Amino acid sequence: MSLTVAQLAVLATLLSSLVALVLAKQPRLMVRLSFLLLGASGVAAVWSGVTALLSNQIDEVVLPIGLPWLHVILHLDALSGFFLAVVGLITIAASFYGPTYIRRHVEDGLHPVATLTFFTGLFVSGMYLVLLSADAFSFMIAWELMSVASYFLVAYQHDRAENRSAAFVYLLMAVVGGAFILLGYGVLAGFGDGFSFAAMADAKLNSTWATIAFLLAFVGFGLKAGVVPLHVWLPQAHPVAPSHISAMMSGVMLKVAVYGFIRFVYDLLGGIQWQWGVLVLLVGAFSALMGVLYALMQHDLKRLLAYHSVENLGIIYIGLGLSMIFAATGHPAIAAVALVAALYHCLNHALFKSLLFFGAGAVLEQSRQHDMDQMGGLIKKMPVTAACFLVGCVSICALPPFNGFVSEWLTFQAALQATALHGGILGAVIPITAAMLALTGALAIACFVKVYGVVFLGLPRSKQIEEAREVPFGMQVSQVVLAVLCLGFGLMSTWTATALNVIPQKFLGEGMAGIESSTWLWLAPISEKTASYGAPAVLIGLLLSWTVAYLLLHPLRRSNRTRISIPWDCGFGPLSPRMQYTTSSFAMPIRRVFSFAWHVSERVKPAQPDRGPHYSLQVNDWIWLKCYLPVATIIHKTAERTARIQGGNLRVYLCYSFFTLLFLLWVVV
Amino acid sequence: MTGWILALVQTLFVVLFAPFLVGWVKWVKCKLQNRQGPAPWQPYRDLLRLSxxxxxxxxxxxxxxxxxxxxxxxxxxLAAxxxxxISTQLPTSSLADVIVLVGFFALARFFLALAGMDVGTAFGGMGSSREVTISSLAEPAMLMTFFTLSMYVSSTNLSSAVAFLSAAHFTLAPSLIFSFMALILVAVAETGRIPIDNPATHLELTMIHEAMILEYSGRHLLLIEWASMLKLTLYSILIVNLIVPWGVSLTLDPHDMAFAALTVLGKVMVLGLLLAIAETVQAKMRLFRAPQYLGVAFILALLGMMSHIILEVQ
Incomplete structure (x- = not known):
């Protein structure tokens, strides 16, 4: 039943693409209809996903499509159900947000809207199909559909050279990643009996081949998930796509990669080795830290958010790595806590990152600029967006009682069980990564104080910002809904963790030990004695103390009216927006402390008679400069050298053919 | 139900005691510096005046x-x-463990730093920027200390930790020594005391916390001042109850709890005395020396964790 509904969801997305083609001449109607279908598909996906997760049953269907001996197999179990629900949820939110957001494109007609909606439909259907497919062939087709459709979405505003190059890098990385995944499935299919997931799961691999398959999958899915050092496409591609697409790419497409990784490693490969876990854990910790450090240096709002996706995917990988280590060393109950933490963080990141991208989109739509240093004081112009963005910031900073905190807390709890490993290198690596996670969390707070303080607080720094107004209703609704969900999933931690617990039960054979003793008020993942966190009680406590403080001070407020006055300017004349701290100055102390992490070029030109002093700061990614650019240069140079053989002279070409023939004859003889 | 009421009483006790601790530290400092200082209850008068x-x-x-x-x-x-x-049996302690406690402080700091950025003056931004820099270095060291502690007592619940430590025989575990040293260094940084920040100065080159709250007045300032006094008290209680858990009641018995309240008062005042001495004998650091100070705290926390894993886990 739930699988049928999920298929309907796929059908609705394909229909929404079709609508875009058929009604391309009437953009208004087309946009409305197409996003309506997209929203309907989201509802269907959420319904079927939640049903599959809660009922914990496996649905399977063989569709008579494809080669005669190779039909398309679709399935829906708890794991795909969970991710399907996440994708569906963000699709619903985007379908509220999208029509209003792209209205500008509809009106100015510079970029054909039909392209956008057509590929949006394909992109979402690709994601659904990746989650539903139960054989390697349909998985790869869906995966490539998702990649290619999102390439066109990134390249949508292709009149800017920067967007074209971002899209090209993205496509390149997606193709390479796809090849790695294909090879990974190839190893499994070689040992198993066929391409269906059921056959692959039965494959008996020796440990060398299992490690090779694992590494292929790790690189392949890691390229899409954007873990350091495979992240370079992410901060380029996400800022240039339209904001609702950035939200979906960052919020859910990266999660689809995580799904693929979990499916490959836990379900198909099995027999997890602890060395794999260490690799995943270290890469995760490194991604988390580097992601947030790079984010701190950004002044383009969407690029900053994109780097935070690297950070959050790192946190998810830390959870996965912990769970793999504990599972491999025979502690399934602790592994379950870590896996639930990773899955919970997938949901949370999808919610707050989409919320933040929606907020960023609203700001960009009003201000028409990406640079945060031109913004300021938007909380007064856009109160709803500002309030929702604040919720997103608090959630992503993992502050109680919002959702981000729960998953990070669970990750910490799993990491603190490292003593179960009885010392050794492993026992030392895990707490150090936990410390790196702690540093990441603290730096994330610094980063979002910067973002919120510079964008929404203070005085407006440019003229466009002064003219900004609140965005239309449709864009507000999706932000408010996501903000409420951020709080909701922070409070319903026990419920969510219990629902997610069936996934480790299936793959690891055991769930979280403490979940039975938890009530709606307390979440205790390991045991009640060890650790507990009561989000609803925390909220009640907070409200209680606020109320008491307010009531105690209220009588004073009556008798003593607040006076509004101009702020003290040290006697030098009125405040100017240029006196405020900017993103660069705010992050300067941190830049100085962690100066090894970036390639910083800072230049000060002294004042000339005709102009004032000039300061320029450029912060670059070491990995891009040291790992990718050299490779790109080598490829470019080799290509240039080989291009010489293509001189355009017919006689030379005939000569090539002649010598090739001679060579082949020699080989044959 | 009794538990909840007692928890409320304990909270009130800590909240009301907090200004006294700050006044006490100031008073001792004045005496040490041969100055005629205000009485220890001066902060109560200040708060009343602000109201x-x-x-x-x-x-x-x-x-x-x-x-x-x-x-x-x-x-x-709520953190209080x-x-x-006073007692390890209070029901409130299962609402939040030590990681949540760090989260509470982070939440408070997040909003304080935002408020600093709000008015649009240069001072506010400066204070916020410095505050988040210092705390982003201090927080990992603090969490690492707590990680070592919670691995030692196999629980992140603070009540369980205090109960475990007071029930155990007194042992000088190397991990705990390093961790407590780190915790003290971090607590000094987080509560904005010398050598990281000086609560008594408004010199623009050096101030951190005061720069953030420069625009506040009246009852708003009262709440913020009280909260920062409370923060100092909470860190002090945390330190004394973890290092010297003696006296904390393991039951909900009123006699035990009254005795516990008195011992906690005594312990915290001794710690306040030590803080005053420490603040008298050293000067404030330059801002960019602070990372080195916190680096030492981080290394100590790391040493504590390593010595726990290498030496103490069988």
Missing amino acids: RKQVVLANTASPIFRAAPYVVFGVTV SVLPT
Whole structure:
């Protein structure tokens, strides 16, 4: 039943693409209809996903499509159900947000809207199909559909050279990643009996081949998930796509990669080795830290958010790595806590990152600029967006009682069980990564104080910002809904963790030990004695103390009216927006402390008679400069050298053919 | 039900005691520096005075600026309620473990730093920027200390930790020694005391916390000042109850709890004395020396964790 509904969801997305083609001449109607279908598909996906997760049953269907001996197999179990629900949820939110957001494109007609909606439909259907497919062939087709459709979405505003190059890098990385995944499935299919997931799961691999398959999958899915050092496409591609697409790419497409990784490693490969876990854990910790450090240096709002996706995917990988280590060393109950933490963080990141991208989109739509240093004081112009963005910031900073905190807390709890490993290198690596996670969390707070303080607080720094107004209703609704969900999933931690617990039960054979003793008020993942966190009680406590403080001070407020006055300017004349701290100055102390992490070029030109002093700061990614650019240069140079053989002279070409023939004859003889 | 009421009483006790601790530290410092200082209860008078003062708001201030004092105060009071100050049997301690406690402080700091950015003056931004820099270095060291502790007592619940430590025989575990040294260094940084920040100065080159709250007045300032006093008290209680858990009641018996309240008072005042001495004998650091100081704290926390894993886990 739930699988049928999920298929309907796929059908609705394909229909929404079709609508875009058929009604391309009437953009208004087309946009409305197409996003309506997209929203309907989201509802269907959420319904079927939640049903599959809660009922914990496996649905399977063989569709008579494809080669005669190779039909398309679709399935829906708890794991795909969970991710399907996440994708569906963000699709619903985007379908509220999208029509209003792209209205500008509809009106100015510079970029054909039909392209956008057509590929949006394909992109979402690709994601659904990746989650539903139960054989390697349909998985790869869906995966490539998702990649290619999102390439066109990134390249949508292709009149800017920067967007074209971002899209090209993205496509390149997606193709390479796809090849790695294909090879990974190839190893499994070689040992198993066929391409269906059921056959692959039965494959008996020796440990060398299992490690090779694992590494292929790790690189392949890691390229899409954007873990350091495979992240370079992410901060380029996400800022240039339209904001609702950035939200979906960052919020859910990266999660689809995580799904693929979990499916490959836990379900198909099995027999997890602890060395794999260490690799995943270290890469995760490194991604988390580097992601947030790079984010701190950004002044383009969407690029900053994109780097935070690297950070959050790192946190998810830390959870996965912990769970793999504990599972491999025979502690399934602790592994379950870590896996639930990773899955919970997938949901949370999808919610707050989409919320933040929606907020960023609203700001960009009003201000028409990406640079945060031109913004300021938007909380007064856009109160709803500002309030929702604040919720997103608090959630992503993992502050109680919002959702981000729960998953990070669970990750910490799993990491603190490292003593179960009885010392050794492993026992030392895990707490150090936990410390790196702690540093990441603290730096994330610094980063979002910067973002919120510079964008929404203070005085407006440019003229466009002064003219900004609140965005239309449709864009507000999706932000408010996501903000409420951020709080909701922070409070319903026990419920969510219990629902997610069936996934480790299936793959690891055991769930979280403490979940039975938890009530709606307390979440205790390991045991009640060890650790507990009561989000609803925390909220009640907070409200209680606020109320008491307010009531105690209220009588004073009556008798003593607040006076509004101009702020003290040290006697030098009125405040100017240029006196405020900017993103660069705010992050300067941190830049100085962690100066090894970036390639910083800072230049000060002294004042000339005709102009004032000039300061320029450029912060670059070491990995891009040291790992990718050299490779790109080598490829470019080799290509240039080989291009010489293509001189355009017919006689030379005939000569090539002649010598090739001679060579082949020699080989044959 | 009794438990909840006692938890409320404990919270009130800590909240009301907090200004006295600050006054006490100031008084001792004055005596050590041969000055005629104000009485230890002067902070109560200051708070009362602030409550009567009119609030002057900048016309550029947003609702965040008005809400932040309430958020900061409320969160800090909640933190006071989950700490095992007097008894380890209070039901509030299972609401939040030590990681949540760090989260509470982070939440308060987040809003305070936002409020600093709100009015649009240079000082606020400067204070916020410095505060988040210092705390982003201090927080990992603090969490690492707590990680070592919670691995030692196999629980992140503070009540369990205090109960475990007071029931155990007194042992000088190397991990705990390193961790407590780190915790003290971090606590000094987080509560904005010398050598990281000087609560008594308004010199623009050096101030951190005071720069952030420069625009506040009246009851808003009262809430923020009280919250920062409370923060100092909470860190002090945390330190004394973890290092010297002796005296903390393991039951809900009223006699035990009254005795526990008195011992905690005594312990915290001794710690306040030590703080005053430490603040008298050393000078404030330059801002960019602070990372080195916190680096030492981080290394100590790391040493504590390593020595626990290498030496103490069988």
